[in-house]
Amino acid sequence: MVLMNPVISKLTGKLVVLASASPRRLEILTNVGLRFEVVPSWFKETLDKRLFKTPHEYAVETAKQKALEVAKRMPFKHLKTPDIVIGADTVVVMDGLILEKPVDKQDAYRMLSRLSGKEHSVFTGVAIILCHEKEVIDFYEETKVKFADLSDDLLWEYINSGEPMDKAGGYGIQALGGMLVEYVHGDFLNVVGFPLNQFCKKLGLIFSPPGSLTHNSDEPQGTSDPAAPDLTSRGTMQMQNVRENETEDGKEKLSKMIELMDGFKASKVLFTASKLHVFDVLRSSKTGELQAEDVAQEIKASMKGTERLLEACVSLGLLQRTGKEYANTAMSRHFLLSDGPLSLQGYIQHCNELVWPLFTHLETAVREGTNQHEKAFGKSSDNLFQDAYYSRHEVKLRFMKAMHSIAKVSGRDVATAFDLSKYKTACDLGGCTGAMAYEFAKAHPGLSVTMFDLPEVIEMSGHFRPHDADDRVSFVAGDFFKDELPKADVYILARILHDWSDEKVHILLSKIAKACNPGCCVLVSEIFLDEDRKGPSRGLLQALSMTEGRQRSASEYSLLLKSHGFTTAQNQTLAPTTRH
Numbered sequence: 001m002v003l004m005n006p007v008i009s010k011l012t013g014k015l016v017v018l019a020s021a022s023p024r025r026l027e028i029l030t031n032v033g034l035r036f037e038v039v040p041s042w043f044k045e046t047l048d049k050r051l052f053k054t055p056h057e058y059a060v061e062t063a064k065q066k067a068l069e070v071a072k073r074m075p076f077k078h079l080k081t082p083d084i085v086i087g088a089d090t091v092v093v094m095d096g097l098i099l100e101k102p103v104d105k106q107d108a109y110r111m112l113s114r115l116s117g118k119e120h121s122v123f124t125g126v127a128i129i130l131c132h133e134k135e136v137i138d139f140y141e142e143t144k145v146k147f148a149d150l151s152d153d154l155l156w157e158y159i160n161s162g163e164p165m166d167k168a169g170g171y172g173i174q175a176l177g178g179m180l181v182e183y184v185h186g187d188f189l190n191v192v193g194f195p196l197n198q199f200c201k202k203l204g205l206i207f208s209p210p211g212s213l214t215h216n217s218d219e220p221q222g223t224s225d226p227a228a229p230d231l232t233s234r235g236t237m238q239m240q241n242v243r244e245n246e247t248e249d250g251k252e253k254l255s256k257m258i259e260l261m262d263g264f265k266a267s268k269v270l271f272t273a274s275k276l277h278v279f280d281v282l283r284s285s286k287t288g289e290l291q292a293e294d295v296a297q298e299i300k301a302s303m304k305g306t307e308r309l310l311e312a313c314v315s316l317g318l319l320q321r322t323g324k325e326y327a328n329t330a331m332s333r334h335f336l337l338s339d340g341p342l343s344l345q346g347y348i349q350h351c352n353e354l355v356w357p358l359f360t361h362l363e364t365a366v367r368e369g370t371n372q373h374e375k376a377f378g379k380s381s382d383n384l385f386q387d388a389y390y391s392r393h394e395v396k397l398r399f400m401k402a403m404h405s406i407a408k409v410s411g412r413d414v415a416t417a418f419d420l421s422k423y424k425t426a427c428d429l430g431g432c433t434g435a436m437a438y439e440f441a442k443a444h445p446g447l448s449v450t451m452f453d454l455p456e457v458i459e460m461s462g463h464f465r466p467h468d469a470d471d472r473v474s475f476v477a478g479d480f481f482k483d484e485l486p487k488a489d490v491y492i493l494a495r496i497l498h499d500w501s502d503e504k505v506h507i508l509l510s511k512i513a514k515a516c517n518p519g520c521c522v523l524v525s526e527i528f529l530d531e532d533r534k535g536p537s538r539g540l541l542q543a544l545s546m547t548e549g550r551q552r553s554a555s556e557y558s559l560l561l562k563s564h565g566f567t568t569a570q571n572q573t574l575a576p577t578t579r580h
């Protein structure tokens with residue numbers, strides 16, 4: 001290929017990495033003959049926009065973080081250090097509001113109707129990391145785009161084409177989205193995702209004359225000092241040295257520390273917004289969005305408090321705000337609507353009402369090595385289930401809702417983790433509402449599943465019966481420590497064993513061993529601790545509020561199972577074990 005731009009040839013022989021998953025950036029750079037590897041960045045685009053004075057600073061910082069993440073990861077994960085890593089971030093800005101990629105069709109509609117008939121700016125921030133020199137050069141480009149007046153019909157037709165979804169501002173100017181555009185002022189490729197012209201100029205500054213960081217002859221004068229900011233007509237070039245990279249690392253540690261300090265606030269925001277039905281209220285409104293005062297009215301709360309809660313939710317990615325209108329994000333629609341198929345509301349309320357009070361007494365729990373039920377709820381709980389969870393009707397219902405939501409979210413994965421086609425019958429021990437049992441029946445057409453739990457649980461499981469309940473699922477009442485277990489080929493123990501001491505686990509496993517025939521299998525679903533007990537933190541955090549149970553590693557579970565004649569068949573995230 002003939003290289004029109006001699007600057008590109010300066011990169012020949014260097015390991016250049018594009019830290020981007022954008023097919024458009026790949027195409028733009030490939031088209032000019034650049035040889036590079038693509039390593040998409042894992043950096044999550046969640047920088048707090050309010051911290052930036054201007055939208056382009058936000059785009060530049062995001063581009064920089066994308067590139068730095070890849071530059072830091074490659075020596076460890078890919079075992080090679082690139083010479084150059086390029087990152088970019090494109091945003092659309094309308095009336096000061098930053099629009100990124102729409103999360104769904106409604107979001108695309110909101111964006112595009114906002115842009116209709118008006119001019120907006122497209123900013124692409126670019127960061128070039130010189131890995132060996134430990135320098136970062138960043139800049140941005142702005143292009144103005146005007147949309148024609150667009151009818152709703154046209155917008156929906158365009159949205160339904162699927163094109164908007166992975167594009168900043170919800171349109172692709174290079175394809176169907178070009179139809180929406182009246183004029184473009186500035187670099188067209190900048191709108192598409194990469195300001196090639198300015199990028200080449202920056203490369204010129206970096207690489208000619210070779211080895212120095214002096215400016216090109218076509219650049220404005222007075223920029224020859226590489227340490228001084230290079231003020232070009234369109235942006236700034238900043239040089240950062242090793243110390244600043246170290247500072248990046250320091251910054252990362254500090255923000256991790258702040259995240260840990262603030263973690264409890266974020267949880268409480270989620271719990272409170274859920275308890276006040278904020279997500280349901282937004283969903284129920286005609287357009288799916290409401291202003292703070294309407295939400296305040298609906299949830300019967302103060303305007304000031306509601307506004308703060310909604311703003312906090314936006315910062316956590318639980319809500320999105322366009323102008324004054326708040327709406328659910330895709331994540332909230334997925335997990336936080338109370339009647340959604342994957343709703344976590346039950347578990348969230350359990351965390352708020354039961355786990356939170358226990359954690360407020362963590363210091364005493366640690367000092368005394370005991371559970372803090374009495375301090376938190378004024379009642380001791382020698383038997384967690386009888387004394388705490390099933391003592392009062394509303395507490396029992398709340399606990400069952402919590403178990404139900406967890407089983408709904410994880411049930412399919414547990415049910416389909418192993419090939420159970422040779423088995424005819426299964427028994428879900430302590431299966432609570434039956435949600436897991438129904439998932440097993442759904443996943444295995446030849447399997448009948450018995451759900452076995454305490455009589456006080458079974459009497460309420462009807463509340464949770466799915467409308468299309470499969471009659472291969474039956475319910476049997478009993479205490480798995482005392483009563484005879486139903487006969488089955490597969491015994492499911494999903495989130496059961498961690499609640500009990502080794503002694504009680506032995507009682508339960510010996511009962512299963514007696515009930516089952518040779519060849520039957522036990523399927524254990526738990527958070528398995530790492531063998532060195534250094535993680536996962538979700539399991540170790542949960543252990544802090546446990547009563548008589550304990551978190552175990554896969555090998556600890558295997559040992560318990562082996563002592564009852566079960567040999568581990570597979571031992572990964574889930575451990576089904578077979579008795580020979």
Ligand SMILES: O=c1[nH]cc([C@@H]2O[C@H](COP(=O)(O)OP(=O)(O)OP(=O)(O)O)[C@@H](O)[C@H]2O)c(=O)[nH]1
Nearest residue numbers: 020021022024089090167168172173191192193
């Ligand atoms: O007219 C167009 N406008 C924008 C685009 C494409 O939109 C995205 C912008 O998203 P972002 O900058 O965050 O980049 P990603 O695609 O997420 O990839 P990264 O891995 O680099 O974060 C970008 O792909 C533009 O090309 C368009 O196509 N047309």
